Amino acid sequence: xxxxxxxNPTRFLALAGRLIPWLAxxxxxxxxxxxxxxxxxxxxxxxxETVRIMYIHVPAAWLSMLTYGIMAVxxxxxxxxxxxxxxxxxxxxxxxxxxxxxxxxxxxxxxxxPMWGTYWEWDARxxxxxxxxxxxxxxxxxxxxxxxxxxxxxxxxxLILVGTVNLPIIKFSVDWWNTLHQPxxxxxxxxxxxxxxxxxxxxxxxxxxxxxxxxxxLAAMRNEIxxxxxxxxxxxxxGAAR
Amino acid sequence: MIAALGPYxxxxxxxxxxxxxxxxxxxxxxxxxxRRLQNTLAALEARGLTRRSxxxxxxxxxxxxQETPT
Numbered sequence: 517x518x519x520x521x522x523x524n525p526t527r528f529l530a531l532a533g534r535l536i537p538w539l540a541x542x543x544x545x546x547x548x549x550x551x552x553x554x555x556x557x558x559x560x561x562x563x564x565e566t567v568r569i570m571y572i573h574v575p576a577a578w579l580s581m582l583t584y585g586i587m588a589v590x591x592x593x594x595x596x597x598x599x600x601x602x603x604x605x606x607x608x609x610x611x612x613x614x615x616x617x618x619x620x621x622x623x624x625x626x627x628x629x630p631m632w633g634t635y636w637e638w639d640a641r642x643x644x645x646x647x648x649x650x651x652x653x654x655x656x657x658x659x660x661x662x663x664x665x666x667x668x669x670x671x672x673x674x675l676i677l678v679g680t681v682n683l684p685i686i687k688f689s690v691d692w693w694n695t696l697h698q699p700x701x702x703x704x705x706x707x708x709x710x711x712x713x714x715x716x717x718x719x720x721x722x723x724x725x726x727x728x729x730x731x732x733x734l735a736a737m738r739n740e741i742x743x744x745x746x747x748x749x750x751x752x753x754x755g756a757a758r
Numbered sequence: 759m760i761a762a763l764g765p766y767x768x769x770x771x772x773x774x775x776x777x778x779x780x781x782x783x784x785x786x787x788x789x790x791x792x793r794r795l796q797n798t799l800a801a802l803e804a805r806g807l808t809r810r811s812x813x814x815x816x817x818x819x820x821x822x823x824q825e826t827p828t
Binding site for chain 2: 564568569572573576611612616618622626630728732736739742743745746748753
């Protein structure tokens with residue numbers, strides 16, 4: 517099945533219906549393995565047991581950016597290729613991305629209080645992630661404000677693409693500015709600086725969160741297609757009643 | 759077990775609690791939304807409202823060869 521075939525919402529619904537149960541099972545299995553590894557992982561020599569918050573905070577932060585990346589590709593799909601499912605994909609991803617970003621902010625604050633002595637600091641990394649969260653909320657509000665999905669899709673796609681400027685700011689903020697947040701320790705040119713005993717549970721938890729994102733995104737896309745069908749039927753009924 | 763998490767056990771447990779609430783909340787949202795949308799769609803179709811593609815498919819249906827039971 518090619519990307520062109522998936523442009524047909526009915527074919528997409530059939531594929532999603534087959535994939536979602538398998539993805540949900542994979543998500544549960546990965547979380548079970550990940551949490552088992554987290555409980556067996558050692559305490560950090562500086563952070564102590566508080567390092568366990570990182571196994572949630574880091575994947576949530578990664579996925580907050582990955583989800584926005586998915587929305588950016590979907591925005592291109594809306595504006596350039598006019599793919600019928602592109603806006604569906606972007607709109608379905610927004611609440612999931614907002615939740616992951618909120619989770620990254622909350623768990624970061626809960627880690628920051630014992631480690632930094634503060635829940636919040638207006639430094640570049642924290643502030644740019646907060647901007648990402650506000651972008652998600654703004655996009656959700658925009659989609660809800662414009663009733664016509666086609667007009668809403670174009671406006672949202674433009675705003676999404678403008679917002680992508682924030683992604684490199686988030687990623688490189690710790691290098692460009694003097695921040696309280698530590699620099700990257702996994703995705704580095706010279707390799708990860710984390711010991712395997714901590715890298716393995718972190719990687720499994722990251723895969724578990726990614727599988728959760730895939731499951732939820734497919735399910736939310738399926739819902740969005742049904743919502744648009746209901747809207748179309750409602751308009752047909754209203755037209756016939758005139 | 760909680761004591762083994764050290765003096766900041768509350769922060770660790772709150773973090774995992776927040777993650778559980780986020781994951782379960784999103785899952786409940788998509789499941790309940792799907793159920794509600796399916797019910798609404800079924801109610802509309804029961805009123806005789808069908809999509810254009812479904813109507814075309816129905817028009818084409820008699821022309822497709824039927825399998826005869828052997």
